[in-house]
Amino acid sequence: MNKENIDTQSSQKKAIILLSGGLDSCVTLAIAKDIGYEVYPVHINYNHLTMRRELGAYNDICNFYDIKEDKRLVVDISYLSDIGGSALTDRNIKLETNTIPQSIDKVPSSYVPFRNANMIAIAVSYAEVIKASKIFIGAVDEDSSGYPDCRKIFFERFNSLLEIALGDNYQVEILTPIIDKNKSEIVKLGMELSAPINLTWSCYQEEEEACGVCESCFLRLQGFSKAGETDPIKYK
Numbered sequence: 001m002n003k004e005n006i007d008t009q010s011s012q013k014k015a016i017i018l019l020s021g022g023l024d025s026c027v028t029l030a031i032a033k034d035i036g037y038e039v040y041p042v043h044i045n046y047n048h049l050t051m052r053r054e055l056g057a058y059n060d061i062c063n064f065y066d067i068k069e070d071k072r073l074v075v076d077i078s079y080l081s082d083i084g085g086s087a088l089t090d091r092n093i094k095l096e097t098n099t100i101p102q103s104i105d106k107v108p109s110s111y112v113p114f115r116n117a118n119m120i121a122i123a124v125s126y127a128e129v130i131k132a133s134k135i136f137i138g139a140v141d142e143d144s145s146g147y148p149d150c151r152k153i154f155f156e157r158f159n160s161l162l163e164i165a166l167g168d169n170y171q172v173e174i175l176t177p178i179i180d181k182n183k184s185e186i187v188k189l190g191m192e193l194s195a196p197i198n199l200t201w202s203c204y205q206e207e208e209e210a211c212g213v214c215e216s217c218f219l220r221l222q223g224f225s226k227a228g229e230t231d232p233i234k235y236k
Contacts (some may be wrong), residue, residue, distance in 0.1 A: 013133040015175075016123045017041045021057030022137035022202045023220055024178060027186050030195035031177045032136050033065065040068060042126060043074045044119050046112065047081035048088040053207035060199040075122055082177040086112040088204060095205055108146040110204055110215060116149035120158060120174060124165075127172045135174045142182050142219070152179055183223025191229070198232035208236045 015037035019027045026226050032039050043058040045051050055074065062072055069071035080089060087095040087109040096108050116139070123135045139150045148154065155174050160174060178186055191195050202220045212235040224231040 003174045014038050014040060014127075015134040015136055016127050016131055016132050017023060018044055018123055018135070018137045019058050019061065019117055020138075021054040021200060021225075022216075023183075023190065023197060023200045024140055024186060026061055026138075026197065026200045027190040027193065027195050028136050028138035028178060029061065029065070029168055030190060030193040032134075036189070037134065038071075038125070039065075040071045040073065040130060040132060042119075042123055043072075044122065045074065045076045045078070046089065046115070047078040047115070048086075048112070049091070049201060049205050050201065050207050055183075055202050057199055057201040061196055064196040064199060073128055077118055077122070080112055080115060080118065083113065083215070084185060086110060086111055096215055097211075098218055104144075107148065108215060111147050114149065116147075116154070124162065124172060128166065128170060131170065135172060137176055138147065138172060139176045139179050140181065140183075140186070141179045146160070146215075150179075152176070155179070155235075173192055182226075183219050184226035187223050187227040201233070206232060 015027070017032055017039050019025045019029055019041040020043065029039060029041060041058065041062055043055060043111065044057065074196050084090050087093040089112065093109050095110060116137070120135065120137065127135055128196045139155065141152055155176050159174050162174070166172065178189070181189070204214040204216045205211050210233055212221065217235070221231060
């Protein structure tokens with residue numbers, strides 16, 4: 001990771017971190033802290049299957065970094081569940097297992113329609129209020145074959161929109177520091193930065209022990225295996 005490509009003048013500038021509680025967002029938070037940002041983690045609940053467990057992981061990670069309550073924000077957007085269209089919010093929709101999507105022509109059932117745009121919009125609103133200069137999101141292009149809103153072009157276009165959407169005296173930029181990395185590289189980087197990977201949760205469908213077969217578990221386990229490491233969380 002070339003820190004100069006992110007911000008060499010970041011010391012104590014404010015940054016919003018979209019923190020789901022998963023591996024990618026946790027490592028992204030660790031990156032932001034490592035380069036000197038004052039972090040404000042934002043967690044989004046949308047009535048998804050593992051909402052309770054992910055919120056617990058979010059708070060555990062915030063506690064690990066001693067992030068005070070007044071710098072944490074949890075937002076409910078359960079309307080995404082009301083809209084539906086995803087296996088993460090509707091148990092009647094089958095979740096793919098033991099596979100990684102290979103083509104954007106077939107979006108996986110775990111995709112929550114336009115979720116990232118909704119989350120970024122919330123982060124931008126919060127950033128305007130606290131005058132944060134950056135919004136960090138742990139998007140990974142490895143997932144983009146299935147999730148259209150994880151592609152680099154999505155964030156590039158969103159940043160172009162923000163250049164004209166905000167007032168003349170304020171600007172914020174979305175940063176995706178791990179977007180070009182695969183899961184094994186993310187695992188290694190997290191360990192290098194001493195990120196609390198043991199506190200993270202990635203499983204799409206279980207809250208006590210990770211299922212090990214959903215696409216998120218599949219990618220995560222593959223990443224640890226290729227990195228030559230053992231995943232510290234429990235699996236069925």
